[in-house]
Amino acid sequence: MLKSVARTANQFVNAQSLGGVLLALAAVVALLVSNSPWAEVYQRFLQIPGEVRIGAHGLVLAKPLLVWVNDLWMAVFFFLVGLEIKRELLEGELASKAQALLPAGAALGGMVLPAAIYAAVNWGDPVALRGWGIPMATDIAFALGILVLLGSRVPTSLKVFLTAVAIIDDLGAILVIAFFYTADLSPTMLVAAGVGGLVLLALNRLRVMAVGPYVIVGLVVWVCVLKSGIHATLAGVVTALAIPISDGRGGSPLGRAEHALHPWVAYLVLPVFAFANAGVALDGVTLGTLLQSVPLGIALGLVVGKAAGVFGASWLLIRWGGARLPAGSSWGQFWGVCVLCGVGFTMSLFIGSLAFEGTDAMYEAQVKLGVLLGSLVSGVVGVMVLMSSQQVEPSQP
Secondary structure (H helix, E strand, O other), X not given: XXXXXXXXXXXXXHHHHHHHHHHHHHHHHHHHHHOOOOHHHHHHHHOOEEEEEEOOOOXXXXXXXXXXXXXXXXXXXHHHHHHHHHHHHHOOOXXXXXXXXXXXXXXXXXXXXHHHHHXXXXXXXXXXXXXXXXXXXXXXXXXXXHHHHOHHHOOHHHHHHHHHHHHHHHHXXXXXXXXXXXXXXXXXXXXXXXXXXXXXXXXXXXXXXXXXXXXXXXXXXXXXXXXXXXXXXXXXXXXXXXXXXXXXXXXXHHHHHHHHHHHHHHHHHHHHHHHHHOOOOOOOOOHHHHOOHHHHHHHHHHHHHHHHHXXXXXXXXXXXXXXXXXXXXXXXXXXXXXXXXXXXXXXHHHHHHHHOOOOOHHHHHHHHHHHHHHHHHHHHHHHHHHHOOOOOOOOOO
């Protein structure tokens, strides 16, 4: 089982490195197309209607392509996130209090401070304040991909630390989406989704080891959650948490599901999401545009809030909480990784699409500008710090 877990973890890291490159390329292509003569074609492409009809007069799901990507396509990503969270909690870096202390505290600091900075910048504007959750999350594919590309300059312990922080960030983002970014709730659909959740639990208790039945029930739960007013991607997390981690014979249904999904998510799901969501017209964008409260709050939250929040909380835990600096790393290297936590991209764009859904289109453009700027600066500065911090220093402040 331990070998299986280690193999899954190694595959995860390797997938994120190339996946991060593809994610960046997809975002660049979206930006180029959005600022070319093909911009109108790009927008029309995202609005291609898609419809699913069950029965002649039954359930109808009719949405444009962009919404299908954000509601159904990203449910696959959240399914993988749920698998990773469960594995880390039961067998990984979060399986014990001692292991979880540093990344959990760091992630909490890296969520609270960016949200506070954004709220402070946008205080007094109730519409803009809706975006407070945007700078809270770390893009695990981008950030970990950067670390992997830096190779031996970064100790493995720091890659593990960043992975754990990003996974806890994702858990925090899931809770924020569930409790704060929901539409009008449908009690009937919520009850139906709850029944689906009970069926998933029953499959787990009956020790059903095939992943297929969970996925089938999960699709039903997805439809119910979609109709309930809670964001449909959360159905992916619920489904993942029900899948058994061990079959009692040395195998892992959860590990098999992760193994199968990693390449699809890293090489297809996230790049498609990036291409569909990162396109923003830069015509007319000036320094004044970037200094508007929404993009400024997002950029400051990612660049300043994430780095200071992750590092500050970690320093306090190492100084007084009994935690330790990741093995073989220096404080300079640790600071560089904390800065990289400000690469928010995927989850930040996703939360931004929920935060300003149904508002003026200018907010969508401002969110994209803030996320792209903040993530770019965090990535560049993080790499510069890591490239100049190679000496191992004492592990205590």
